[in-house]
Amino acid sequence: xxxxxxxxxxxxxxxxxxxxxxxxxxxxxxxxxxxxxxxxxxxxxxxxxxxxxxxxxxxxxxxxxxxxxxxxxxxxxxxxxxxxxxxxxxxxxxxxxxxxxxxxxxxxxxxxxxxxxxxxxxxxxxxxxxxxxxxxxxxxxxxxxxxxxxxxxxxxxxxxxxxxxxxxxxxxxxxxxxxxxxxxxxxxxxxxxxxxxxxxxxxxxxxxxxxxxxxxxxxxxxxxxxxxxxxxxxxxxxxxxxxxxxxxxxxxxxxxxxxxxxxxxxxxxxxxxxxxxxxxxxxxxxxxxxxxxxxxxxxxxxxxxxxxx
Ligand SMILES: Cc1cc2nc3c(=O)[nH]c(=O)nc-3n(C[C@H](O)[C@H](O)[C@H](O)COP(=O)(O)OP(=O)(O)OC[C@H]3O[C@@H](n4cnc5c(N)ncnc54)[C@H](O)[C@@H]3O)c2cc1C
Numbered sequence: 001x002x003x004x005x006x007x008x009x010x011x012x013x014x015x016x017x018x019x020x021x022x023x024x025x026x027x028x029x030x031x032x033x034x035x036x037x038x039x040x041x042x043x044x045x046x047x048x049x050x051x052x053x054x055x056x057x058x059x060x061x062x063x064x065x066x067x068x069x070x071x072x073x074x075x076x077x078x079x080x081x082x083x084x085x086x087x088x089x090x091x092x093x094x095x096x097x098x099x100x101x102x103x104x105x106x107x108x109x110x111x112x113x114x115x116x117x118x119x120x121x122x123x124x125x126x127x128x129x130x131x132x133x134x135x136x137x138x139x140x141x142x143x144x145x146x147x148x149x150x151x152x153x154x155x156x157x158x159x160x161x162x163x164x165x166x167x168x169x170x171x172x173x174x175x176x177x178x179x180x181x182x183x184x185x186x187x188x189x190x191x192x193x194x195x196x197x198x199x200x201x202x203x204x205x206x207x208x209x210x211x212x213x214x215x216x217x218x219x220x221x222x223x224x225x226x227x228x229x230x231x232x233x234x235x236x237x238x239x240x241x242x243x244x245x246x247x248x249x250x251x252x253x254x255x256x257x258x259x260x261x262x263x264x265x266x267x268x269x270x271x272x273x274x275x276x277x278x279x280x281x282x283x284x285x286x287x288x289x290x291x292x293x294x295x296x297x298x299x300x301x302x303x304x305x306x307x308x309x
Contacts, residue, residue, distance in 0.1 A: 005201055007296040012193040015289040025285055031305045032298070033288040036258045037064070038278040042080070042087060045280035048257070049093050056268050057276045059095035060132060060254065061088070064281035065103040074105035074116055080281075081120045089127045096130035098277065101144045110143060114150055121151065125159050130184075132225075135163035137192040138199070145174060149181070157184045157223070165190030166210035167199040175213055179220060186225035186254060187214050191290040207233055211240075218246050225275070227254035231263055248272065259291070 014020055024031065029040070038048040049059055063081055068074045081097060088095050099120060105112040117133065124131045133148050135141065148162040162183060164171045167190035178185070189206050190199065200206050210228065214237055217224050226237060234253065241251065252273035255264050267274040279287055292298045 008293045011293040028288055032302045033284050036291045037284045038257055038280040040282045046087055048278055049095055052276050053094050057274055060098045060275055060277045061095050062098040062279040064279050064283045064287055066100045066286055067102045068105055071105055071108055071112055077103050078116045078119050082123050085123045085127055098132040098134055100134045100136055101140055101147055102136055106143055121155055132161045135165055138194055152181050157182050163188055166213055167206045182222050184223040186227050188227045215240055224251040225254050226251055229255050229260040
């Protein structure tokens with residue numbers, strides 16, 4: 001959101017080209033994806049997780065994958081999550097898992113996605129771990145909220161949470177409609193390429209909405225994961241939190257692996273819970289493209305790596 005809208009759209013458009021996809025998928029880890037992705041396999045992710053835990057950061061771990069179109073592929077993702085939860089448990093790593101509804105088969109069938117989420121949740125809950133259902137592009141918003149509501153019939157707000165995106169006009173209403181569930185919500189600005197018919201085109205509006213959503217949620221006494229690298233927004237929210245006397249057990253900060261690590265350390269050193277989000281797996285293309293689109297200057301890193309050969 002930090003750059004002009006057109007450059008963000010241009011990156012999404014170029015990234016959709018099949019030749020670009022093939023090229024970046026082949027060379028992308030060397031071209032810069034490794035800056036944002038903890039590795040292509042579980043072992044690499046666990047190494048990064050152990051190191052970051054050692055530095056005082058709790059984690060949210062995501063096995064990369066999205067827009068799954070076959071039930072078998074969704075089942076494979078579930079198996080990987082079960083392995084991940086077991087591995088986190090064996091090693092005593094302080095982390096929860098984050099899952100994408102379309103990775104669980106939401107595009108195939110809502111019932112399938114629900115059953116898959118339940119398998120992961122059952123394993124996570126038995127291990128005392130939380131699961132975050134992420135929010136993807138706007139065609140999935142309604143279905144994802146339905147999925148979350150249904151999961152909440154079985155699991156409580158300390159076991160499963162969801163995400164709201166500040167760029168969507170609808171999020172304020174969604175927040176109000178979810179309030180009866182006392183939900184644990186991760187607030188983000190939103191990472192997808194959305195049209196002005198559903199999302200605020202201007203950064204100022206997105207930032208204002210982010211602030212208002214988090215404030216409203218905190219004032220209700222509900223738990224907020226404030227997921228942004230925007231230091232100004234963080235300070236504004238901290239002012240609010242202090243004025244209202246909101247305890248540190250009611251919120252945490254979250255940032256992505258590889259983005260503003262110095263700010264992450266500062267927040268940790270100030271005594272806040274600073275959770276780092278680490279994605280791993282071979283299906284990193286979509287994730288990488290979103291990181292480039294958020295900050296088109298990142299494309300410069302890629303081009304420079306390319307020139308260096
Ligand atoms: C833990 C976590 C989970 C997330 N989960 C979701 C989700 O479920 N659904 C969803 O739609 N989005 C998700 N996002 C992404 C989010 O929507 C934004 O796209 C992303 O966080 C960038 O926005 P920002 O809040 O950091 O603010 P911005 O205004 O975009 O950035 C603020 C500053 O952060 C730095 N920065 C931001 N992005 C980058 C980057 N890619 N590379 C280098 N520097 C950067 C820059 O210094 C920038 O000036 C998640 C983000 C986080 C931190």
